[in-house]
Amino acid sequence: MSTVLTAESTSAPPLPGGRIVIDEVDHDFAADAGIVPALRGVSLDIAPSEFVSLVGTSGCGKSTLLNIVAGLLTPTHGSVTIGRAVKEADGLPQRAYITQDDRLLPWRTAKQNVELPLQLHGVDREERAERAIAILRRVGLGDFADRRPHELSGGMRQRVSIAQSLVYHPAVLLMDEPFGALDAWTRDSLHDLLLDVQAELGTTVVLVTHDVGEALALSDRVVTLAPRPGRILAEYSLADRPRPRSHQTLRDEFFADVHQRIRADLGFTD
Numbered sequence: 001m002s003t004v005l006t007a008e009s010t011s012a013p014p015l016p017g018g019r020i021v022i023d024e025v026d027h028d029f030a031a032d033a034g035i036v037p038a039l040r041g042v043s044l045d046i047a048p049s050e051f052v053s054l055v056g057t058s059g060c061g062k063s064t065l066l067n068i069v070a071g072l073l074t075p076t077h078g079s080v081t082i083g084r085a086v087k088e089a090d091g092l093p094q095r096a097y098i099t100q101d102d103r104l105l106p107w108r109t110a111k112q113n114v115e116l117p118l119q120l121h122g123v124d125r126e127e128r129a130e131r132a133i134a135i136l137r138r139v140g141l142g143d144f145a146d147r148r149p150h151e152l153s154g155g156m157r158q159r160v161s162i163a164q165s166l167v168y169h170p171a172v173l174l175m176d177e178p179f180g181a182l183d184a185w186t187r188d189s190l191h192d193l194l195l196d197v198q199a200e201l202g203t204t205v206v207l208v209t210h211d212v213g214e215a216l217a218l219s220d221r222v223v224t225l226a227p228r229p230g231r232i233l234a235e236y237s238l239a240d241r242p243r244p245r246s247h248q249t250l251r252d253e254f255f256a257d258v259h260q261r262i263r264a265d266l267g268f269t270d
């Protein structure tokens with residue numbers, strides 16, 4: 001199956017996203033004051049193309065868990081496996097990772113930044129230019145391909161990061177507070193974009209966020225975590241609720257109730 005992301009092929013049936021199986025993961029950090037039990041007994045089975053959000057108070061191990069899924073940290077105990085039914089032919093990475101601070105190279109244009117992962121994996125010049133332009137158009141930045149990051153707004157830079165992550169069609173997209181620094185309007189428009197592109201490409205998404213409203217707006221499932229040690233408290237399925245979800249929908253009885261229960265998990269008493 002071709003993985004070329006052109007304007008035409010983005011409307012083709014998507015590759016399935018990757019299934020993520022997190023099995024009995026513990027993680028300890030060694031600190032001056034002793035061992036920090038960052039995660040204990042975390043198990044999650046995330047289906048291909050599912051959108052899962054992890055919410056929890058500061059220090060409950062959200063970023064540690066995401067780093068383990070990203071392969072940046074090896075868990076002290078347990079395992080994470082990522083599978084996809086269809087294997088990429090071009091050997092590109094299965095995982096993409098987006099954080100609050102974009103990691104764009106300042107001396108490269110938006111297009112050159114988007115091309116970077118393809119270039120690192122030896123995709124030829126013509127194909128990478130074609131794929132970069134197609135995905136930049138898809139995120140609404142077709143006219144900004146030749147701008148450098150300092151010439152773009154924060155929201156535009158985050159669009160470039162999303163394009164850079166999706167250009168090689170990863171099985172899994174991992175996002176750590178990606179919209180935290182953006183204004184509400186830009187955040188809403190990036191939510192819409194993310195949902196559209198995810199529906200189109202079938203990418204599995206794991207999002208870490210402090211914002212319960214954001215998790216409710218986007219997810220098939222919201223997982224709450226508790227600190228010391230970091231562990232799963234509860235899971236809320238929203239998979240049967242259509243998206244996009246308007247602000248009005250998010251205030252209805254169902255969502256208001258789930259919101260309240262999540263806040264209670266996080267220790268809010270109101």
Ligand SMILES: Nc1ncnc2c1ncn2[C@@H]1O[C@H](COP(=O)(O)OP(=O)(O)OP(=O)(O)O)[C@@H](O)[C@H]1O
Pocket residue numbers: 029030031036037038056057058059060061062063064065230
């Ligand atoms: N490199 C490290 N060395 C020692 N302790 C660490 C390290 N990284 C994280 N920790 C500890 O592990 C626990 C989990 O941290 P983590 O960053 O995963 O939490 P988090 O839920 O992402 O927090 P936040 O929402 O504030 O980003 C915390 O107690 C933190 O202090």
